[in-house]
Amino acid sequence: MNSRIIIPSRIITADRENRILTSHAVEISGGIIKRIFPASDIIGNSAEYYNDLVMIPGFIQTHIHLCQTLFRGIADDLELLDWLQYRIFPYENAHNKNSLKAAARLGLYELLKSGTTTILDMGTLRHQEIIFEELIHSGIRAFAGKCMMDKNDLFPSFKSSTAGELKQTGELAAEFHNKNEKIRYGFAPRFVLSSSETLLKETAELMKDFRGSVYHTHSSENLNEGRRVEEMFGCGNIEYFERIRILEGKTVLAHCVHVNKNEIDILSKRKVSVAHCPSSNLKLGSGVAPIPEFIKHGITVSLGSDGAACNNNLGQFQEMRLASLMQKPYHGASAMDALTIFRMSNIEGAKALGIDNETGSIEEGKKADLVLVDLNRYSSPLPEGENLYSDLVFSADAGAVKNVMVGGEWLVRNGEVSGYDEKEIIVSGRSELQSLLRRVE
Numbered sequence: 506m507n508s509r510i511i512i513p514s515r516i517i518t519a520d521r522e523n524r525i526l527t528s529h530a531v532e533i534s535g536g537i538i539k540r541i542f543p544a545s546d547i548i549g550n551s552a553e554y555y556n557d558l559v560m561i562p563g564f565i566q567t568h569i570h571l572c573q574t575l576f577r578g579i580a581d582d583l584e585l586l587d588w589l590q591y592r593i594f595p596y597e598n599a600h601n602k603n604s605l606k607a608a609a610r611l612g613l614y615e616l617l618k619s620g621t622t623t624i625l626d627m628g629t630l631r632h633q634e635i636i637f638e639e640l641i642h643s644g645i646r647a648f649a650g651k652c653m654m655d656k657n658d659l660f661p662s663f664k665s666s667t668a669g670e671l672k673q674t675g676e677l678a679a680e681f682h683n684k685n686e687k688i689r690y691g692f693a694p695r696f697v698l699s700s701s702e703t704l705l706k707e708t709a710e711l712m713k714d715f716r717g718s719v720y721h722t723h724s725s726e727n728l729n730e731g732r733r734v735e736e737m738f739g740c741g742n743i744e745y746f747e748r749i750r751i752l753e754g755k756t757v758l759a760h761c762v763h764v765n766k767n768e769i770d771i772l773s774k775r776k777v778s779v780a781h782c783p784s785s786n787l788k789l790g791s792g793v794a795p796i797p798e799f800i801k802h803g804i805t806v807s808l809g810s811d812g813a814a815c816n817n818n819l820g821q822f823q824e825m826r827l828a829s830l831m832q833k834p835y836h837g838a839s840a841m842d843a844l845t846i847f848r849m850s851n852i853e854g855a856k857a858l859g860i861d862n863e864t865g866s867i868e869e870g871k872k873a874d875l876v877l878v879d880l881n882r883y884s885s886p887l888p889e890g891e892n893l894y895s896d897l898v899f900s901a902d903a904g905a906v907k908n909v910m911v912g913g914e915w916l917v918r919n920g921e922v923s924g925y926d927e928k929e930i931i932v933s934g935r936s937e938l939q940s941l942l943r944r945v946e
């Protein structure tokens with residue numbers, strides 16, 4: 506069996522004790538972390554030494570739209586409902602297999618290059634199999650699913666029938682859930698305004714046939730969206746979900762910016778996780794999610810960069826930095842410290858997806874989902890001033906990422922992503938976007 510020993514300068518484990526190990530080796534075999542032990546115990550010279558690099562768990566992003574990567578920079582300065590109506594729905598509606606492939610490739614390349622090893626992707630209405638093929642090609646760990654929409658007042662041609670959505674989703678889940686050890690299904694009705702009650706409820710039923718899958722939707726992102734939900738159902742978005750009983754399985758809700766006290770209790774009682782998307786919430790002018798309140802109530806909060814059309818980056822470093830900074834004016838400078846944020850970027854994401862027993866931290870028995878970062882440029886020059894969490898959350902950026910491993914396999918080495926030709930994916934992305942824009946009426 507393929508086995509290797511890696512020795513970085515430090516190992517930031519994100520385990521229960523938040524141990525940071527120096528002069529330790531990580532032995533990996535069969536994609537699993539077999540042993541973490543003092544480097545002085547190594548016999549022979551078979552180890553890989555990375556004296557200047559710090560090992561961290563791979564980033565886990567629990568809200569991504571790979572299909573939107575081509576739309577970076579052409580959907581700026583709009584609030585959510587206008588952004589969907591005038592940009593995103595027409596653009597997603599114009600995707601064909603080639604443009605979707607180009608979008609997914611660009612997105613996955615950027616995610617891997619910046620240290621993300623697991624994602625939860627929302628997919629799009631059509632050609633979802635292309636996204637699965639690209640996920641498998643990339644080697645990333647992923648939960649993904651067809652974005653389901655059976656109503657759409659904002660852009661009526663971009664939807665399908667309720668029965669059609671459920672049938673296709675069932676077929677895709679049967680084909681791709683556990684396709685290999687990295688790929689699982691994420692059931693994805695888009696949001697209340699594009700999903701009928703039947704669709705939301707039947708999806709929750711369907712999910713029960715696929716153990717280890719998750720339910721993934723948007724909720725309570727924007728005030729105008731919230732008003733429409735209130736007009737339709739006389740309650741908040743999460744109260745509505747609770748009323749129709751769709752929060753009982755493993756659920757990840759993206760955003761949760763505008764929620765009332767009762768809804769916070771519902772999230773806590775139902776063990777629903779929140780995928781916090783700081784850049785997206787700020788860029789679309791949506792607001793600031795009450796993350797410290799969620800954490801106080803024991804709600805799992807993880808991070809996501811959302812899509813390139815509302816961020817406009819897919820890296821986790823910006824999300825970590827913003828997730829901390831955006832709360833400080835409201836909750837004081839000590840709120841959302843670097844360690845809390847760092848854990849949101851890895852182990853809390855694993856908890857949200859129900860895979861914290863297999864990834865999210867560097868511990869014996871877990872999958873080898875690891876990143877080697879160069880923090881020398883960002884660190885305090887004084888050895889006793891070392892604060893690696895601060896370096897990671899407030900100073901570092903994607904340029905710090907050197908090597909990325911998923912399931913024991915190096916997918917990025919010295920900043921080079923295997924299986925991708927950077928120039929080729931950029932050129933084909935541009936040309937696919939031009940054709941796509943010609944297809945938009």
Ligand SMILES: [Zn+2]
Binds near residue numbers: 568627
């Ligand atoms: Zn989203």
